[in-house]
Amino acid sequence: MSMWHIARKDLQILFRDIWGLAYLFLAPIIIIAIASVALSGLYGGPTEKFKIPVVVEDSGQAAKDMVEALNKVEALDLILTYKKDGKEQPMTRSEAEELVKDKKAAIVIPKGFSKAVDEGKGASVEVIQNPADQVIPGVIKNVVSEYTSRLSTAIVANQVGAQSIQNFASVVGQKHNLKLDPTSEISKVQDYVKPYTEKPPIEVKTKSLEKSKGSTATPFDYNVPGYAVMFVLFGASSAASALLEERENGTLRKLKTLPISSQSILLGKMLSSFMTATFQCLVLFTVGYLVFDMNLGNSILGLLLMMISTAFAATGLAMLLAAFCKTRSQASGISLLVVLSMSALGGSWWPLSIVPEWLQKFAHVTLTAWSTGGFSDLLVYGGGLVDILLPAGVLLGMGLLFLTIAIQRFRFE
């Protein structure tokens, strides 16, 4: 009976802790939902067409045929244009490369493609692949290869046939009862075919968007920044709890009586959280580099800016949590909910490029998406300082907004 009373009391306390319950029930539901939607492509969910940018640099018939053939592939939704200054423009290589970061792969039909096809010289189609996704670009490559191999076969047949007829005509023309040697003709035909079998007339070349190093990106190049961002957020949220703890144990009240402003107190708390978060990033990236051979990209300055802006935004978020939560336990529950949801949604656990496009767009309401995106720009796509100015700017802006609201809203008592 005593056992029952103890259990009943514990359950009573548990069910009065709204945020504890939120963590127990709401957090897993949200994470499960996000993960399931994000990874729906891997588990046989509703088929989504892959939007693939196609750059058509050639205006010949073969290029048109190629586009038409690709259009017939059900799994693909070709993007042949993009908007610039409000007008639709034909897709360019640079625009396609930019889009590949979100779209998994792009196809480039280069200038001179049709001519090369007509002449039976080595024509090529290029598949630009997103290194974050090894599956979809492979599928695209197969689709293109299948089409080009059909085209190649026809071309080979045409070429071989033409040569054979030419030879035959030549032989007939010289028909002055010269003894025909079929072995030699067969050998000639084989010689004609040989260049095509060794080097197909239409080749599918693959180009990865990675610029920073020759080798393929390793899982550490994605996971170290992704998990670093998540744990920076966890670290910062513990700063929110620490701030509320100071309010609960009375030290904040004491600080308010000292000859310093309220803003100084909050900014001081923020500064320690920011410095901790920045240092945490530095340690995690250093370990990633030294222990896991993680790539550091081409711009150390850009990397530092991303770390600083991520730490700043995370600190701002922590202060915002502290401003809106009344107790430490409330802050802990909400922090877990927010950080886990943002990590699942924002690309800490898997590259954002593998999730459905609408989710990729929605993910950018989180600072995690901007942060992981910026780090990927540097570490995976080999971008420089200029490439991360937007994500870093957004993160700094988010941090500033959060801090402003937090300073306005925070209550010392």
Place this chain on the structure above:
Amino acid sequence: MSTRDILISTYGLTKKFDSFTAVNEVDLDIYEGEVLGLLGPNGAGKTTLISMLTTVLPPDGGSATVCGYDLLKDSSKVKQKVSLVPQDLALYLTLTAEENLSFFANLYGLKGREKRSRIKEVLKIAQLEDWANRKVGAYSGGMKRRLNLAIGLLNRPKVLFLDEPTVGVDPQSRNHIFNSIQYLVKEFQMTVIYTTHYMEEAQELCDRVAIYDKGKILDLEETDTLLQKYGDKQLVLDFKSIPDWLVQHISSLPHVDSHHVIDNKLTIHSSNLLEVTENVLGWLRTNQIPVESFNVHESDLESVFLKLTGKKLRD
């Protein structure tokens, strides 16, 4: 007392939390070098009042000057002159006493030699020199309270607000805190505002006591004056059994103001207790009525509070 300089003056000071009025139009003058007790039960609004006077909370109405500075307009100057020793232990438990003191000294703008000597000085007052380098988490409750007080002395305040400084401390630390306060007043002419719900403390320590309840000062006088004004001396007689006729007769004796009976104990209230005691004990002896025991209770602030509010301090 009135010839001394007024250090704190409030006029209609008010603080509300939604519809609840925690401090209700308080008018108060506090003189330099005095120990003023704010005596009231928990939830009376004492902490809210001193929170306003130490600039922690902005008032919703009224005005106040502290050390000649307006509470709202010159709050930064007020902060330089006052110090609050909060009811909560405003300490960082994972730091040592010296680290705690150093942190607060930095925020007071103390530097170098001055900072070091000030830390040494307050550690001595709190008698914590030997514990200066130990983490505060390892301190007893009383030692934490003493460190809490030491932090409040770092800026050598003109006015020291002590908010229930003896809650949860052992008698030794309590005595130490009392001695420290008396030393500070004597040596530095410090003005001390002392909130408590222990009437013995207010009675022992304070020059004047404000009886405070429901956000209002009900009366503010020197302790002796309050006791005379509202004090209620009692004679308590303990009988084996007490018949009604006996109660009626004793209550009709001269100078008996009122009486009540609980568990065969007859309590007689009187403003002239000496006379009543002589009369009652004489009559009982004459009539050979046995008494188990008797006690004479002097007036205390508890009875003053009871008279002014109709309830006990710890109700």
